[in-house]
Amino acid sequence: MKPSTGVDAILEGEFSMVDHTQACPHLDRNDLRCACHFRLGRLSEAFQVCCNEFHGCALFHRLNHESVSAEASRGADSTTELTIHGRTEQLRSTGS
Secondary structure (H helix, E strand, O other): OOOOOHHHHHHOOOOOOOOOOOOOOOHHHOOHHHHHHOOHHHHHHHHHHHOOOHHHOHHHHHHHHHHHHHHHHHOOOOEEEEEEOOEEEEEEOOOO
């Protein structure tokens, strides 16, 4: 007998949790924009995209971009110390 995969395997109790090494890193952040995937009629699609092929998801890339942009704006005025051959310099972000 062929082993179950995806939703069937979870419903049959063969998997207790999602393998997060293969899952979208934004899966646990409860972003409402992802909610359209989590409907009973679309669960197979959700598992396929969110737990397997998330690199092809436009929302995955948008959330990554938003995250990087937010980090950049928070750290725009921060400085970093760089020491080379015993000489320390203060570097600040140029915003680009």
